[in-house]
Amino acid sequence: MRYLVLGAGGTGGYFGGRLAESGADVTFLVREGRRKSLSEHGLRIESQFGNAQIEVKTAVADEVTPTYDTVILTCKAYDLDAAIDAIAPAVAPNGHVLPFLNGIAHIDVLNKKFGRHRVLGGTAKIQATLMPNGAIRQFNDWRTLTFGEQSGEMTERVRVLAALFEGAKGVEVLAVADIGQRMWEKLVHLSTAATMTCLMRANVGEIIRTPYGRELFLDQLRCGAAIAAANGYAPSSAFMKSWEEAFSQQDSQYSTSMLRDIERGGQTEVEHILGFMLGKAEEAKIPCNTLLLAYTNVKAFEQRRAAGRLS
Template identity: 40%
Template sequence: MKILVVGAGAVGGYFGGRLLEKGEDVTFLVREGRKKQLEEMGLVIESIHGNVTLQPKTITTGEVAGPFDVILLSTKAYQLEGAIDSFRQYVGSETLILPLLNGIVHFNKLAEEFGEEKIIGGLCFIESTLDRDGRVIQSSQAHRLLYGERSGERSERILKIEDCFSGTKADIRLSVNINQELWHKYLFISTMSGITTLMRAPIGPIRDNENGRTVISQLLKELVSIMKRINAPIADEIETIQLKQIDNLGYQMKSSMQRDMEKNLLVEADHLQGHLLEIARNKGIVVPVLEAIYANLKVYERML
């Protein structure tokens, strides 16, 4: 299969690199600066799961290429519209788009642009970053990518992707319940990013503080109540499950949103907490912790 990875950053660079390392036909759609960097030093992955330096195929928007069988979309949510414009010309009649963005609202935008039938579900859990030299630094056991038909069907096309994606050094798996996986991740990342950015601390010190733990629990309750009100496909015991997951996180674990704030970068406030807050306000759900978290993020954005 011909795979186009949009971006060669901390997420796309890692998973695209692992597919390329396996021997798959992978091309990276990048900007001129990143293209030059990759040509000069290669795609460098430094990971506890194995280091590798690769010589990837790269294109910039407008170059003749494709169409591609799969487009792996790994940008930030606030980059979505620009990303769509950048890869539109590479979408053919049989192309499937696999987004790894946080949240849920991007599926509506992608379906509007390309049609519901072209969009499959996807998400990832990974702690990775680009260093100053453009190397992908992946520093924890988590390097999981899940994908699947949003209908849950084990379709012929999804099985072809499974064959292509299997056998890499990353944990890439087909899910037959990707919709629930998406909502569970949405809940987890909105909680984790919200609480760590509000407290300006890794999860360990927050959870070890009695009041901090209370705030984590209250935020989870608020977000679960919002999701249940719109009949999101979340598990009955998801609040308990995710509290246990938070307890098992490393003491110094930070959310990617918190890391972005520390670098004075844009954050996905509207795409994550903002979308849930809008639902809460429309449904008359009282969510004081979510209100405080969103206010904190918007004040940060205004000060950039």
């Protein structure tokens, strides 16, 4: 079995690197600059589960052929169209795509391009980033991949993928029959965290230590849960309890990639996470004022960024 990973950044580089480290036939589809770095230094991982420096195979866009059984997609949501153009020539006739993007809207786009039967659902729980020196640094013990068929079947390809990841160091894997539910629950968690951290320009602990931070956090969590429920995916009580606890920890250093994007003056996934949830809230007539404020806040940041007025 051949595996292609689009990109070698925080998420794709970590999980793809762990697969390569375990001996799987993995190729990274990258740009020339990243290819040069990987060729000279290998794929480097800095992690509490073991540092690694791995020699990896790479390809650039004009080199791929339709010979990859699984194409793992870990791009930013705003790069989805370009990512599809890059991977389309690489998917084998009986191959499939396994996306680990934030949000949910990308599934419909991938289904339209490749066919629903060739697209798995998936989520990645990890805090890792590509450092300026080219290494991938993991910040905490999050290392979980969850995936499954959109139909809910437990197919052979899902079992094979699960066994493959289970053999990799520093990876937890869940093959599930309810990936739609899992993806909606992640979106509730992520949209809550992004709403609060971007609006306040602070991590979870810094917000919780303010007089009303915890109350606002939990109110937004309940808002997100109501949106999910209106779309047929009410979060479980265990999920709600877990994130109520996580969003109550005064010493938490948990931040979000959207806030990190803002802090470095970069492009954000605001439309794919906050905008998507706001649209669903409006459809269901669910008032979400904090979400609306956060969305407007990030959109105003985009206006300043476009005008070159971030300094």
